[in-house]
Amino acid sequence: MTDSPHSRSAEAVLADYDVSPEGLTSAEAQRRLAEYGENEVVQTSDRTPLAIFLAQFDSVLIWVLLAAAALSAWAGHTVDTVLIVVIVVVNGIFGFVQDYRAEQSLEALRELAAPTATVRRDGTTVEADATELVPGDVIELESGNVVPADGRLLEDTDLEVDEAALTGESAPVSKSPDPVAPETPLADRDCMVFNSTNVTRGRGVVVLTATGMDTAVGSIARELAATEETRTPLQAELDELGRRLGVGVAVLAALVIPLLLVQGTPAVEAGLTAVSLAVAAIPEGLPAVVTLTLALGVRTMAAENALVRRLPAVEALGSVDVICTDKTGTLTEGQMSVSRIWVHDTVVDPGDEPPSDRVDLLLRAGALCNDATAETGDPTEQALVDAAETHGIDVGALRESQPRTDEVPFSSDRKWMGTVHGDVGYVKGAPAVVLSKASRVLTEDGPADLDPGLCERVNDRVEAFADDALRVLAIAYAPDSTRVADDLVFVGLVGMIDPARPEVADALAATDRAGIDVKMITGDNVRTAAAIAETLGMGRAVMEGRELDTLDDDELRERVEAVDVFARTAPEHKVRILQALKDTGHVVAMTGDGVNDAPALKNADVGVAMGRRGTDVAKHASDVVLLDDNYATIERAVERGRAIFDNLWKFVAFLLSANLAEVALVFLASLYGYLVLPAVQLLWINLLTDGLPALALGADPKSGDVMERPPRDPDGGSSIGPCSASSAGPGRSLPSSCSGCCSTRSTARPR
Numbered sequence: 001m002t003d004s005p006h007s008r009s010a011e012a013v014l015a016d017y018d019v020s021p022e023g024l025t026s027a028e029a030q031r032r033l034a035e036y037g038e039n040e041v042v043q044t045s046d047r048t049p050l051a052i053f054l055a056q057f058d059s060v061l062i063w064v065l066l067a068a069a070a071l072s073a074w075a076g077h078t079v080d081t082v083l084i085v086v087i088v089v090v091n092g093i094f095g096f097v098q099d100y101r102a103e104q105s106l107e108a109l110r111e112l113a114a115p116t117a118t119v120r121r122d123g124t125t126v127e128a129d130a131t132e133l134v135p136g137d138v139i140e141l142e143s144g145n146v147v148p149a150d151g152r153l154l155e156d157t158d159l160e161v162d163e164a165a166l167t168g169e170s171a172p173v174s175k176s177p178d179p180v181a182p183e184t185p186l187a188d189r190d191c192m193v194f195n196s197t198n199v200t201r202g203r204g205v206v207v208l209t210a211t212g213m214d215t216a217v218g219s220i221a222r223e224l225a226a227t228e229e230t231r232t233p234l235q236a237e238l239d240e241l242g243r244r245l246g247v248g249v250a251v252l253a254a255l256v257i258p259l260l261l262v263q264g265t266p267a268v269e270a271g272l273t274a275v276s277l278a279v280a281a282i283p284e285g286l287p288a289v290v291t292l293t294l295a296l297g298v299r300t301m302a303a304e305n306a307l308v309r310r311l312p313a314v315e316a317l318g319s320v321d322v323i324c325t326d327k328t329g330t331l332t333e334g335q336m337s338v339s340r341i342w343v344h345d346t347v348v349d350p351g352d353e354p355p356s357d358r359v360d361l362l363l364r365a366g367a368l369c370n371d372a373t374a375e376t377g378d379p380t381e382q383a384l385v386d387a388a389e390t391h392g393i394d395v396g397a398l399r400e401s402q403p404r405t406d407e408v409p410f411s412s413d414r415k416w417m418g419t420v421h422g423d424v425g426y427v428k429g430a431p432a433v434v435l436s437k438a439s440r441v442l443t444e445d446g447p448a449d450l451d452p453g454l455c456e457r458v459n460d461r462v463e464a465f466a467d468d469a470l471r472v473l474a475i476a477y478a479p480d481s482t483r484v485a486d487d488l489v490f491v492g493l494v495g496m497i498d499p500a501r502p503e504v505a506d507a508l509a510a511t512d513r514a515g516i517d518v519k520m521i522t523g524d525n526v527r528t529a530a531a532i533a534e535t536l537g538m539g540r541a542v543m544e545g546r547e548l549d550t551l552d553d554d555e556l557r558e559r560v561e562a563v564d565v566f567a568r569t570a571p572e573h574k575v576r577i578l579q580a581l582k583d584t585g586h587v588v589a590m591t592g593d594g595v596n597d598a599p600a601l602k603n604a605d606v607g608v609a610m611g612r613r614g615t616d617v618a619k620h621a622s623d624v625v626l627l628d629d630n631y632a633t634i635e636r637a638v639e640r641g642r643a644i645f646d647n648l649w650k651f652v653a654f655l656l657s658a659n660l661a662e663v664a665l666v667f668l669a670s671l672y673g674y675l676v677l678p679a680v681q682l683l684w685i686n687l688l689t690d691g692l693p694a695l696a697l698g699a700d701p702k703s704g705d706v707m708e709r710p711p712r713d714p715d716g717g718s719s720i721g722p723c724s725a726s727s728a729g730p731g732r733s734l735p736s737s738c739s740g741c742c743s744t745r746s747t748a749r750p751r
Contacts, residue, residue, distance in 0.1 A: 006184060006189040006191055008152075022138070023120030023121050029121060029132070029134055033132060036211060038131045039149050041212065041221045059235070064242045065084055068275075069085050071275045072275060087287060091287045118139060119139045130148040133149050135208055136207065138205065138207050141205075145199045147161065147194060147206075149195050150208065151192065151206035151210075153176070153205075154207055155204065158174075159199065159201065160201040160202055160378065161199055162198040163187070164329075165197070165594040166596050167594075167596060176191060177191055185570055187545075193206055195216060196217050196595065201378055220571055220596070220617075224599055224621060234315045245282055248281055256670055277663060289655075297314040297315075298311065301640055302627075306625075307611065310623045313624055314640075318646075318712075319587045319711060320711060323517070324520075324578060325519070325591040326520075326593060326597055327532055328498060328522065329613040329629065330591050330593060330629075332498045332532060333500075334629075336382065337498075338495070340465060340495040343362060343442070343492035344443045344492070345457065361491060366387070367388040369428045370428075373385060384494065408485070414433070416430065418485070421481075423480075425477065427477070428475050428476075434476050435458055435459075435490060437486050438488040438489065441490040468495070471496045476491055497531075500535050503630060504632070505537055514707045514709070515709070520533055521566045521573075521600075522569065528567075529567040538565070539565070541563050543565070544566075546568065556576060561581070574597065578600050588604050588606075590606075591610070591634065592608075593610035594614075594615060594618060597609070602621040606624060608637075612628070614629075624637060638707075639702065643706055646706070647699070651695075659686070662685070
């Protein structure tokens with residue numbers, strides 16, 4: 001067996017896998033099944049439900065709260081203990097539900113698998129359960145099949161496979177048994193087919209080279225299982241707040257207890273005072289208020305077509321400074337459409353009304369020499385049907401009035417297709433091939449001889465269309481239906497592209513004003529990716545996947561910020577790009593819709609999947625799902641996230657100011673020999689007076705400049721410092737007043 005079946009001949013691969021074109025015997029297939037295991041993507045995550053639940057308590061602030069609960073229990077304050085524990089457990093349950101749903105991304109990979117396959121066994125062709133396929137099995141594929149495992153193509157008849165979900169390539173890929181170079185990226189391995197991709201045209205015979213977790217999809221499953229949960233800026237800063245509070249409580253206890261003992265206070269009373277200080281210092285309601293505020297944000301975002309699957313992602317959106325986005329179906333429409341038409345030295349916008357006679361003939365020919373409908377079929381052929389119907393041509397009625405009587409099917413060798421309709425034939429295909437079969441060209445005055453000068457102008461126009469990333473087809477007709485392979489009349493050219501979404505340019509401009517850098521990561525070729533980037537106003541600094549492979553991690557970190565477009569990328573490239581950006585201090589969001597996006601979606605600070613076009617794998621691996629597949633929704637979600645983050649720190653400052661006053665009150669009163677507020681009273685004060693005002697602050701309207709300022713620097717220091725400073729002001733007056741009261745009056749209960 002070999003690690004590079006794409007670089008070896010079909011005969012050599014058969015020898016590598018010790019199999020003939022007639023397939024394995026049943027006995028050998030059973031032996032290999034025992035050796036390699038079933039052909040399925042298995043659950044490799046070791047995170048049990050219990051582990052997921054316990055992970056919810058991996059927060060410094062939660063630890064401090066649990067420590068306060070333990071102190072309350074030691075002091076015999078049962079009510080305090082129960083209240084704190086309930087707060088912690090409820091938050092844990094809520095987080096568990098969110099995270100457990102996210103773990104289902106691996107299960108979604110299984111749903112992509114083909115249930116059965118046509119396989120050659122014992123010299124005959126049989127239907128077999130796809131899970132029983134093994135390396136070396138010879139299978140047959142035809143249009144409509146889901147490829148059940150990775151394999152090397154042995155022979156084909158016009159085989160085309162839709163690999164968009166795996167590679168990002170927007171159009172079906174024509175397959176050929178010819179080997180390619182060993183270093184060829186996965187997206188360019190035309191002699192290979194891959195697990196969970198879809199056959200859109202033709203037939204093929206394949207020898208399987210990898211099954212189960214050894215396939216490209218299996219590799220993605222491993223990456224998903226190995227990806228560690230990313231902590232958001234809010235989680236990190238709440239941890240820092242918890243650490244500071246914990247240190248502060250410890251320092252206060254270290255000061256107060258010895259001081260009280262020296263004054264002759266009994267040890268139990270000194271301990272109770274320490275417990276009161278701990279309860280006063282810790283904002284017990286903070287986790288609940290944060291959870292409720294984020295939940296309100298989730299509700300608001302859902303109304304704006306952004307479904308948040310993980311609560312911390314709400315505020316993480318507000319900290320994002322780089323968005324890495326897929327092209328197909330995210331920046332673009334995700335389907336081919338006719339962009340330009342050329343007829344005899346004239347470039348025509350397909351939206352022009354009414355079409356000329358030549359354009360009308362071209363559109364009718366494209367619809368007749370075509371196997372697609374508006375809903376199903378090859379995307380390129382669907383684009384021709386859509387263009388005809390857009391110009392008022394009833395394609396169904398046209399096909400009924402001019403039924404197909406004969407055809408020459410498309411093949412990758414011929415590169416053209418012909419159909420016969422009564423006395424007339426129509427041809428479409430690669431421009432150079434169709435032009436070579438034409439002797440005349442259709443002009444305004446009718447067919448005219450095709451001279452070398454016009455042929456050169458046609459070729460120039462093909463190059464110009466290709467420079468704009470258009471896929472170009474030539475259309476011709478045969479006046480004599482018996483001669484569809486020669487003596488054609490050349491009608492014109494059709495340029496097609498997966499167009500940019502109309503709202504994306506404005507959304508990109510808005511994120512640019514907000515200081516957010518956008519990078520396109522796509523499996524498409526450089527020319528297509530760069531053309532779309534230019535259309536949308538993005539930068540044109542491009543790096544190919546094969547160049548990225550030559551860089552080590554340090555070199556990639558040095559160059560990644562300067563690149564605007566990454567083309568011809570494989571799934572592992574996306575994860576490397578994201579990690580390089582995160583290593584350089586960026587908070588990164590990644591958008592995508594395919595299986596190939598799943599590892600990067602889960603590895604990103606915020607993973608954003610498309611809800612309509614997105615695969616289940618991408619949705620389950622993401623933090624946010626866009627219900628309308630609209631890139632502009634991301635901009636609104638970022639705006640909402642920034643506003644929520646601002647409000648979170650408003651109520652953190654409010655809670656800290658109240659707690660600082662309580663700490664000062666208890667501390668100063670204890671110096672005069674008074675316990676003014678026992679722990680249970682402080683806890684009730686915190687829960688009843690802090691919660692509702694804090695929630696009100698969390699619902700504050702956003703400031704007008706929220707999308708006009710740069711993202712918050714994640715390395716620029718914690719927001720806790722400013723919050724602590726702002727809390728000091730409101731907290732000063734009360735303790736000073738208490739000091740005066742305690743020194744002159746005896747209204748408080750003495751020990």
